[in-house]
Amino acid sequence: MGSKKKVVLVGCGGISNAWFIPSKEFDDMEYVGLVDINVKNAENRRKEHSLGDDVVVSADLGDVLDKTRPDAVFDCTVPPAHCEIVTTALSKGCHVLGEKPMAETMEQAAIMVKAAKDNNRIYAVIQNRRYDKNIIRFRDVVRDDIGNLTTLNADFYIGAHFGGFRDEMDHVLLIDMAIHTFDQARFISGKDPVAVMAYEWNPPGSWYKHGASAACIFEMSDRAVFSYRGSWCSEGMNTTWECDWRAIGEKGSALWDGAEKVSGEVVVGTEGFSREKKPLQVGDAQELRFKGHGGLIRDFLDAMDNGIPPQTTCEDNIKSLAMVHSAVRSAETGTKVPIEY
Ligand SMILES: NC(=O)c1ccc[n+]([C@@H]2O[C@H](COP(=O)([O-])OP(=O)(O)OC[C@H]3O[C@@H](n4cnc5c(N)ncnc54)[C@H](O)[C@@H]3O)[C@@H](O)[C@H]2O)c1
Known part of the structure; x- marks a missing residue:
């Protein structure tokens, strides 16, 4: 197990529980920030998952990234927001694991793949059915x-x-x-x-x-x-x-x-x-050691230590999109x- 990774999760809606629950098993990560345009959703998740008051809650991703300097961002927002959230996080030097579908258009997906390459960061997409x-x-x-x-x-x-x-x-x-x-x-x-x-x-x-x-x-x-x-x-x-x-x-x-x-x-x-x-x-x-979302989150965290890309990197997932x-x-x-x- 590598060093403890600091994580910001963006988009605290329905699917975010499928991320919070399995990630409790992983000692090598901790949430340092939660972002949602509806701040109440982020506050609720912080409470429901007993994350502690030191976890920053905000509607402004850029601000939270500057304050917490995380290693990774989990993007659980709706599809129209994915491109902006992912490219912002990559440009700040974060690795990103995000919900499917990558983007609403192939043009946006190409921008996201390029941003991952230009910033030399991993951007992988959840395809939980592989796990x-x-x-x-x-x-x-x-x-x-x-x-x-x-x-x-x-x-x-x-x-x-x-x-x-x-x-x-x-x-x-x-x-x-x-x-x-x-x-x-x-x-x-x-x-x-x-x-x-x-x-x-x-x-x-x-x-x-x-x-x-x-x-x-x-x-x-x-x-x-x-x-x-x-x-x-x-x-x-x-x-x-x-x-x-x-x-x-x-x-x-x-x-x-x-x-x-x-x-x-x-x-x-x-x-x-x-x-x-x-x-x-x-x-x-x-x-399996970990299934569904948990399996992919585990592979993503491991990739940050061992450099072995998860199977659903953006370069691969754009083919499914x-x-x-x-x-x-x-x-x-x-x-x-x-x-x-
Ligand atoms: N992997 C799966 O099996 C699975 C299942 C359901 C949904 N999903 C995917 O998960 C994503 C989210 O779906 P959901 O059902 O949780 O939706 P949702 O509407 O319940 O939650 C989305 C959350 O994101 C927030 N949000 C929207 N735009 C934002 C932005 N720009 N910045 C910050 N927060 C923002 C909303 O306020 C909301 O709290 C979608 O891409 C969806 O396709 C995947």
């Missing part, structure tokens, strides 16, 4: 047991009645949710996106204003294809939030229900209409869109 023991188990089966991956499918069907901003926003499924699934697809396949053809619709009876359902076909590197079907206004027979997955390789196929169940079959026969198959013996999932924005553009234009980042 799940079962996705790792599925990824290992896909990588090791079914031969060269040709096809990956994900289904996401949830009837989610959030209320609030999601009901009113455009492209709600692609912009607010699909980043998780698209990043999972990159993690599972180990492949990068090349192009996308997307169709988006708002089904009759939808309680959202726009784009509650979408279907996307991605060309990935090595000629693999990733298909996504999703809906946030799908009542009954819901999938998990982690999706229902099928992976097809040259020697067999594997399934994951997004929860505990990973299974597969590989071909062993060489003759007949339907070749003989045998079920894969899928081992138990290995327990590009899948989202290219899918939106494809849905809007009705054309196949190359994915650039």
Whole structure:
């Protein structure tokens, strides 16, 4: 364990609890400041998590950075604020770990990647679904047991009645949710996106204003294809939030229900209409030291000591963000869109 890192957390809303709770386990960090444009939210979090009166609370990030000189900033603000918060923190010499999605536009994301490089600091993005023991188990089966991956499918069907901003926003499924699934697809396949053809619709009876359902076909590197079907206004027979997955390789196929169940079959026969198959013996999932947000925060803190970048650095995560924005553009234009980042 390295030296104790001073941390300022910005944006003390709903998701910040998913940061405060696991970070209590880490002796090598301490909060020195909390920032929120609604100062009351920061005061409440300081109290709820017993952080002590010496933790500075303010609405002004620049002021808190000057007063506390932290090693790192955690950005839990809303997407329109991410670019300014992250670039301000990087320019003050802080490493940054921030909430998904990186930015609202690819232009902003490029500015953030450049700021991390220019200031020689880490900027990594939370993709908590990578820190799940079962996705790792599925990824290992896909990588090791079914031969060269040709096809990956994900289904996401949830009837989610959030209320609030999601009901009113455009492209709600692609912009607010699909980043998780698209990043999972990159993690599972180990492949990068090349192009996308997307169709988006708002089904009759939808309680959202726009784009509650979408279907996307991605060309990935090595000629693999990733298909996504999703809906946030799908009542009954819901999938998990982690999706229902099928992976097809040259020697067999594997399934994951997004929860505990990973299974597969590989071909062993060489003759007949339907070749003989045998079920894969899928081992138990290995327990993780820290899961979800806690896993990523741990890797981020370690990276500040050992220089080993977390897996979701901005240079990597911009590829998942590009899948989202290219899918939106494809849905809007009705054309196949190359994915650039
Ligand atoms: N990883 C996940 O599974 C997951 C889940 C939910 C939300 N999120 C992401 O977390 C982020 C925050 O979502 P939330 O649900 O906590 O939203 P929220 O609205 O509950 O909280 C956001 C907080 O940020 C504050 N804020 C807004 N702009 C600010 C600024 N410029 N400076 C300082 N504070 C500012 C708000 O006052 C509010 O307290 C979003 O990017 C969202 O996509 C991630």
